[in-house]
Amino acid sequence: MRVGVHGAVVLAIGVLSPPLRIASALLILGCAHVAWGLGDVHVGVADGKLSILGDDGPNFIQITPGVGTGAFVVTGVDGTAVNGAAVVTVTDVRKMNIDMKAGQDRVELLQVDLEQTLSAKLGPDQDAFLFEGGRVKGKAEIKGGKDADELTVRGGARIGGKLVFETGKKNDTITVNNASIGGGLRISSGAGNDQITVQFSTLDEAEEALIQAGDGADRVDLLSVNFEDDLELDLGDGDDDVFVEDSDFDAEIFADGGDGDDELSLRGNNSFDLTERRRVIDFEEFD
Numbered sequence: 619m620r621v622g623v624h625g626a627v628v629l630a631i632g633v634l635s636p637p638l639r640i641a642s643a644l645l646i647l648g649c650a651h652v653a654w655g656l657g658d659v660h661v662g663v664a665d666g667k668l669s670i671l672g673d674d675g676p677n678f679i680q681i682t683p684g685v686g687t688g689a690f691v692v693t694g695v696d697g698t699a700v701n702g703a704a705v706v707t708v709t710d711v712r713k714m715n716i717d718m719k720a721g722q723d724r725v726e727l728l729q730v731d732l733e734q735t736l737s738a739k740l741g742p743d744q745d746a747f748l749f750e751g752g753r754v755k756g757k758a759e760i761k762g763g764k765d766a767d768e769l770t771v772r773g774g775a776r777i778g779g780k781l782v783f784e785t786g787k788k789n790d791t792i793t794v795n796n797a798s799i800g801g802g803l804r805i806s807s808g809a810g811n812d813q814i815t816v817q818f819s820t821l822d823e824a825e826e827a828l829i830q831a832g833d834g835a836d837r838v839d840l841l842s843v844n845f846e847d848d849l850e851l852d853l854g855d856g857d858d859d860v861f862v863e864d865s866d867f868d869a870e871i872f873a874d875g876g877d878g879d880d881e882l883s884l885r886g887n888n889s890f891d892l893t894e895r896r897r898v899i900d901f902e903e904f905d
Contacts, residue, residue, distance in 0.1 A: 658702070659671065661700060663711055679700065714732055735757045753776040770794075770795070771797050791813045792814045793817075799819065799821045844866045856876070856877075862883065865889075875901040
């Protein structure tokens with residue numbers, strides 16, 4: 619008889635008949651698999667690029683700063699294993715590539731500081747992405763899958779290059795809250811009834827902000843945003859609502875409501891450069 623990690627269960631195997639020993643062993647293996655929780659994520663660094671690869675199960679990871687420049691800590695949450703462990707520390711990272719594959723995944727980057735670029739690809743299931751605080755010196759590109767996703771950049775985050783969001787055909791939520799963007803903004807939410815919110819944020823004079831909501835009944839809120847370059851808003855087919863409040867537009871504006879019963883509402887203290895062109899079409903209600 620043996621007593622190990624599984625205690626009484628292993629002890630019981632020693633006194634069972636051979637067929638029952640096989641069944642019990644399979645049971646123990648099953649328990650060991652469950653102990654890994656929500657799947658497994660693999661990380662590695664090569665030539666300054668941190669690669670994070672998920673599996674087809676649901677995974678939840680947090681990425682936080684480590685000790686020193688280019689050091690990060692990748693933590694598995696709610697039972698997610700990272701390289702077979704709970705926590706992995708990596709160093710010498712300049713850019714980051716995340717591919718979570720299938721499963722309902724959640725990725726959080728908290729106060730990270732990247733010298734180059736960030737690329738995050740979520741899988742086909744319902745996923746969540748959060749970038750809070752910190753900085754990406756270059757481009758940051760976040761791609762959702764075909765299911766309903768929630769993508770957020772907030773908390774004083776600084777994106778030095780272009781910030782790009784892409785989602786699929788379900789009802790997605792995209793939020794930019796209290797962020798500074800140096801290289802332009804592109805949001806493409808695809809079809810579905812999407813909620814897009816940009817608030818308390820500044821877009822530097824570099825490239826235009828492009829918001830494409832796609833088909834469906836979409837809602838776009840622009841709240842206390844400083845657009846220092848051109849803004850293009852394309853809502854596609856469906857009954858869409860755009861709400862603008864206390865925002866500053868320093869360059870050209872082109873807004874197209876598309877087919878459907880669309881409404882554009884201006885509230886608060888919005889300012890416009892009267893020397894720049896403004897073209898607003900296909901909004902049945904404009905006040």
